[in-house]
Amino acid sequence: MTTGTPERADPSEGTGRGVEPRGWRSRIGSLEVLCLLLVLAVVFQDALVGVLDNPAVRTGATVFVAVCVQAFPFLLLGVIVSGLIVAYVPESALRRALPGNSAAAVPVAGAAGLALPGCECASVPVARRLMQRGVAPAVALTFLLAAPAVNPIVLVATAIAFPGQPAMVVARFVASLLTAVVMGWLWLRLGRTEWIAERALRRVRADRTGPRWRVLVETVRQDLVEAGGFLVLGGLAAAVLNVAVPAEWMDSLGGQLALAVVVMALLAVVLALCSEADAFVVASLPGIPLTAKLVFLVVGPAVDVKLIALQSGTFGRAFAARFAPATFVVAVVCALAVGVPLLGAS
Numbered sequence: 001m002t003t004g005t006p007e008r009a010d011p012s013e014g015t016g017r018g019v020e021p022r023g024w025r026s027r028i029g030s031l032e033v034l035c036l037l038l039v040l041a042v043v044f045q046d047a048l049v050g051v052l053d054n055p056a057v058r059t060g061a062t063v064f065v066a067v068c069v070q071a072f073p074f075l076l077l078g079v080i081v082s083g084l085i086v087a088y089v090p091e092s093a094l095r096r097a098l099p100g101n102s103a104a105a106v107p108v109a110g111a112a113g114l115a116l117p118g119c120e121c122a123s124v125p126v127a128r129r130l131m132q133r134g135v136a137p138a139v140a141l142t143f144l145l146a147a148p149a150v151n152p153i154v155l156v157a158t159a160i161a162f163p164g165q166p167a168m169v170v171a172r173f174v175a176s177l178l179t180a181v182v183m184g185w186l187w188l189r190l191g192r193t194e195w196i197a198e199r200a201l202r203r204v205r206a207d208r209t210g211p212r213w214r215v216l217v218e219t220v221r222q223d224l225v226e227a228g229g230f231l232v233l234g235g236l237a238a239a240v241l242n243v244a245v246p247a248e249w250m251d252s253l254g255g256q257l258a259l260a261v262v263v264m265a266l267l268a269v270v271l272a273l274c275s276e277a278d279a280f281v282v283a284s285l286p287g288i289p290l291t292a293k294l295v296f297l298v299v300g301p302a303v304d305v306k307l308i309a310l311q312s313g314t315f316g317r318a319f320a321a322r323f324a325p326a327t328f329v330v331a332v333v334c335a336l337a338v339g340v341p342l343l344g345a346s
Helices: 004-014 019-026 030-043 045-052 055-088 091-097 102-115 120-132 137-150 152-161 166-190 212-244 247-252 257-271 278-283 290-302 305-315 317-343
Strands: none
Touching: 055 120, 055 212, 102 137, 102 166, 120 137, 120 305, 137 152, 137 166, 137 290, 152 166, 152 278, 166 290, 166 317, 257 278, 257 290, 257 317, 278 290, 290 317, 305 317
16 A cells, blocks of 8 residues: 555656646746746836837826726725625615515615715625625616715715806716616616626625634625726726827817717716716816716716726626616616706707
């Protein structure tokens, strides 16, 4: 018995399936990759300087950093809230807080968005944890859309960005809440559970081993690692598209509501601004009709490139491919339905 063990170990080492190759693979980690990238940067620094010393590249890099830095604190807030839900909130409490009828629970979830100050990045992990704790997907998705658009911080920022125009604050609140509720009811009517990735619906056991603070820390770590990568991809896409859209196109939109609505809706998806900052950006654009600006403010927190990336990574590509286009259409229609009567068509 003792003589047979070394005989079996030697051939496995020679074939690359033994302990030594696994040890070699384990020695190549993120630190080694970082060192390699630094060495390559030093060796090819002249070529890199020539590539990076370009106005378009500098602008894109600024947008990328701005999107990631702006969104990360709220993403962190979101994963902390999702961890608290897993570790400390029992399913019975969630059931008591929401009406038993999902159709009635949808507007309640929309109103609950007032309680969570954050951007769209924060609402994605929270919505997933709500689903995993037994909340109906339509209710969780309503909260996902409402939280970044109707919370007090966003409304105050809108009031500051549009001084003397309280109708814009009211219009943004009503149109955003209407978008969230309509999408929740549409999901109840037309949505299918199989469109959502199984990992997003996998029930989280309330009786997980270990102290609750450890469950909280582990949940936050997992969610942050998973969502952070897709935030970076979304920020990169936003940076590229920001550079690709010529600024002079804005000059031709004054007095053309239909064209302005289409352009502003698409720009809201492309620019991927945080909901706390988008009002200041759109308010600075001269000549754009107020209703078109409202479309920008309603569409942006509901569907943009970084949010699509986060939804794809969290709920699956099949979900994002259906949910994002439907949300885009509903957001534009709701913004126009509210904006034209309150803000006018010019």
